[in-house]
Amino acid sequence: MAKSIFITGGTTGIGFDLARLYLEEGCRVAVTGRSLSKLPSGAREKYPNLVAYELDVQDKEGMENAINDFAKSGLDVVVANAGRSVGEKNDIPDFVGGSDVIQTNVQGVLNTFGPSLKIMIPQRSGQIVGIASVAAFVGLPGASFYCASKAAVEKMMETWAIDLKQFNVASTCICPGFIDTPLTQQNKHPMPFIMPAEKGARLIKNAIDKRKSLYIFPWQMKCVITILNKMPRWLYRLIMGSSVGNYRR
Numbered sequence: 001m002a003k004s005i006f007i008t009g010g011t012t013g014i015g016f017d018l019a020r021l022y023l024e025e026g027c028r029v030a031v032t033g034r035s036l037s038k039l040p041s042g043a044r045e046k047y048p049n050l051v052a053y054e055l056d057v058q059d060k061e062g063m064e065n066a067i068n069d070f071a072k073s074g075l076d077v078v079v080a081n082a083g084r085s086v087g088e089k090n091d092i093p094d095f096v097g098g099s100d101v102i103q104t105n106v107q108g109v110l111n112t113f114g115p116s117l118k119i120m121i122p123q124r125s126g127q128i129v130g131i132a133s134v135a136a137f138v139g140l141p142g143a144s145f146y147c148a149s150k151a152a153v154e155k156m157m158e159t160w161a162i163d164l165k166q167f168n169v170a171s172t173c174i175c176p177g178f179i180d181t182p183l184t185q186q187n188k189h190p191m192p193f194i195m196p197a198e199k200g201a202r203l204i205k206n207a208i209d210k211r212k213s214l215y216i217f218p219w220q221m222k223c224v225i226t227i228l229n230k231m232p233r234w235l236y237r238l239i240m241g242s243s244v245g246n247y248r249r
């Protein structure tokens with residue numbers, strides 16, 4: 001039977017490219033987004049197995065209704081992909097924007113996996129996938145809220161990989177470096193090793209299919225972030241501190 005895949009924030013960027021790969025395999029796929037006008041034109045006609053819900057991940061009840069509705073015909077993989085950054089980096093913390101980043105990137109993940117696990121645990125099968133970031137492993141200058149939100153996702157996924165194994169539910173955490181999407185197209189800072197969204201989506205799907213617990217890519221960014229994560233924190237502050245003031249608005 002065709003697999004059923006639910007992807008939040010699947011109207012554009014990484015989420016849509018991932019949805020497309022599953023649709024081309026014959027899966028049933030649901031995508032969500034606050035504005036369905038972001039879906040590429042003709043997508044719904046081209047892919048009859050595509051279901052779309054116009055929905056904010058911060059809407060707890062709406063998320064539960066959508067997941068329950070889609071799951072009537074099965075639920076195999078749920079990808080908590082919807083996320084936002086703060087836009088421009090800023091070394092004076094923006095607590096209003098920051099609060100929205102935490103609500104979307106962390107509470108949105110809870111609103112996605114809460115109803116999903118109510119289905120997957122009793123059915124004794126399924127996979128939850130959190131799209132975190134390499135930013136989960138360090139406190140990057142000017143991006144405190146984004147790094148904190150992704151660290152929270154990475155740690156929850158790590159715990160759930162242990163807790164949910166007994167129910168045959170896999171937990172997969174994806175930590176991409178830079179991927180060329182509408183989100184990163186706003187960035188003004190350098191983005192080393194950036195890759196096209198289609199390639200990123202293929203690598204992500206491969207890690208999901210293998211039910212990996214943690215997948216950090218590309219390898220060059222994995223090396224950089226591992227070194228930054230493991231180095232003495234005084235040295236990290238010294239190196240990263242050289243950018244202080246660069247991000248003031």
Ligand SMILES: NC(=O)c1ccc[n+]([C@@H]2O[C@H](COP(=O)([O-])OP(=O)(O)OC[C@H]3O[C@@H](n4cnc5c(N)ncnc54)[C@H](OP(=O)(O)O)[C@@H]3O)[C@@H](O)[C@H]2O)c1
Pocket residue numbers: 008009010011012013014015032033034035036038055056057058081082083084085104108131132133134175176177178179180181182183184
């Ligand atoms: N691109 C990268 O380099 C990169 C690197 C590491 C991690 N990531 C993570 O990967 C995920 C996808 O990023 P992307 O680059 O593909 O971003 P994107 O191109 O901006 O797409 C984001 C998607 O999420 C949806 N979305 C945003 N806020 C939402 C909300 N509150 N409720 C429901 N849907 C929402 C957007 O649709 P609407 O705006 O219409 O809601 C859109 O479909 C994010 O979690 C991001 O943090 C990206």
